[in-house]
Amino acid sequence: MPAAFELSKVSVVRPGKVLLEDVSWTVEEGERWVVLGPNGAGKTTLLQIISAAMHPSKGKVRILGSKLGKVDIFELRTRIGHTSTAVADLIPPTESVGNTIVSAAHAVLGRWQERYDEEDYRRATQMMGEMGITGLANRTFGTLSEGERKRVLIARALMTDPELLLLDEPAAGLDLGAREDLMASLEVLSLAKDAPVLVMVSHHVEEIPVGFTHVLMLRDGRVVAQGPIESTLTGETLSTTFGSRIQLQHEGGRYNARRAAYGHRADRGDGTGEAS
Numbered sequence: 001m002p003a004a005f006e007l008s009k010v011s012v013v014r015p016g017k018v019l020l021e022d023v024s025w026t027v028e029e030g031e032r033w034v035v036l037g038p039n040g041a042g043k044t045t046l047l048q049i050i051s052a053a054m055h056p057s058k059g060k061v062r063i064l065g066s067k068l069g070k071v072d073i074f075e076l077r078t079r080i081g082h083t084s085t086a087v088a089d090l091i092p093p094t095e096s097v098g099n100t101i102v103s104a105a106h107a108v109l110g111r112w113q114e115r116y117d118e119e120d121y122r123r124a125t126q127m128m129g130e131m132g133i134t135g136l137a138n139r140t141f142g143t144l145s146e147g148e149r150k151r152v153l154i155a156r157a158l159m160t161d162p163e164l165l166l167l168d169e170p171a172a173g174l175d176l177g178a179r180e181d182l183m184a185s186l187e188v189l190s191l192a193k194d195a196p197v198l199v200m201v202s203h204h205v206e207e208i209p210v211g212f213t214h215v216l217m218l219r220d221g222r223v224v225a226q227g228p229i230e231s232t233l234t235g236e237t238l239s240t241t242f243g244s245r246i247q248l249q250h251e252g253g254r255y256n257a258r259r260a261a262y263g264h265r266a267d268r269g270d271g272t273g274e275a276s
């Protein structure tokens with residue numbers, strides 16, 4: 001089976017600024033990745049590359065078996081789900097939740113006169129169930145809380161049964177309860193056998209749902225570390241990525257991080273920490 005996507009020595013350069021430098025990254029079927037990094041590290045730029053929204057200045061990109069530059073990107077994009085605040089901003093506030101989700105079948109934002117069949121409605125209902133928002137079907141998008149909107153966007157992105165689902169900071173701006181509700185929905189999704197390959201961008205280890213398998217850490221456009229989350233996400237790699245001595249704890253499949261107390265080594269956290 002080909003990799004879900006493969007980046008080889010990818011750089012993105014803009015006048016006076018290197019956004020990504022020499023990034024090589026392969027993601028296989030069945031993997032769930034979190035991309036961590038501080039503000040300005042290049043995370044959104046990386047998602048733009050793998051969503052076929054941007055071409056690199058240098059390097060090679062293969063997405064879902066096709067080489068970027070030699071494939072119909074409009075066809076390719078229909079196989080990729082993408083949620084971000086930019087997508088949310090395009091949804092008319094008066095659109096119902098049900099229509100916001102079902103209209104993904106025609107790749108439109110805001111329902112007009114398209115026709116949908118039984119299967120479209122069945123799938124929209126199923127996705128609302130999976131994201132725990134069935135009760136919101138008749139509400140308008142503009143009246144939803146931030147947490148409810150995030151789950152509607154994910155249900156919409158899942159509507160077309162994408163092979164690759166990209167989540168750009170899905171928990172940003174959520175309160176603790178809404179974040180944990182979203183984490184529960186993402187945990188169900190990440191553990192589902194038929195789920196798409198998942199790539200989630202975040203600033204916070206607390207926002208990594210149970211079931212995520214791999215991590216890529218970025219700083220100043222360069223990869224600090226990447227690999228299986230258990231062995232790659234450590235106090236040491238987090239400290240290098242965020243430029244601060246960080247202590248990591250891991251319990252019940254979830255992570256939390258804080259500044260390392262004086263005398264603690266910023267090392268892999270298993271709840272004990274080590275004095276140096």
Ligand SMILES: Nc1ncnc2c1ncn2[C@@H]1O[C@H](COP(=O)(O)OP(=O)(O)OP(=O)(O)O)[C@@H](O)[C@H]1O
Nearest residue numbers: 014015017019037038039040041042043044045046
């Ligand atoms: N067209 C451009 N020209 C110059 N610099 C750019 C351009 N687009 C993005 N940048 C810069 O590139 C860097 C990486 O941006 P990007 O949005 O990918 O980072 P990010 O990791 O997603 O950041 P954040 O966490 O703050 O959203 C930032 O410093 C940004 O200001």
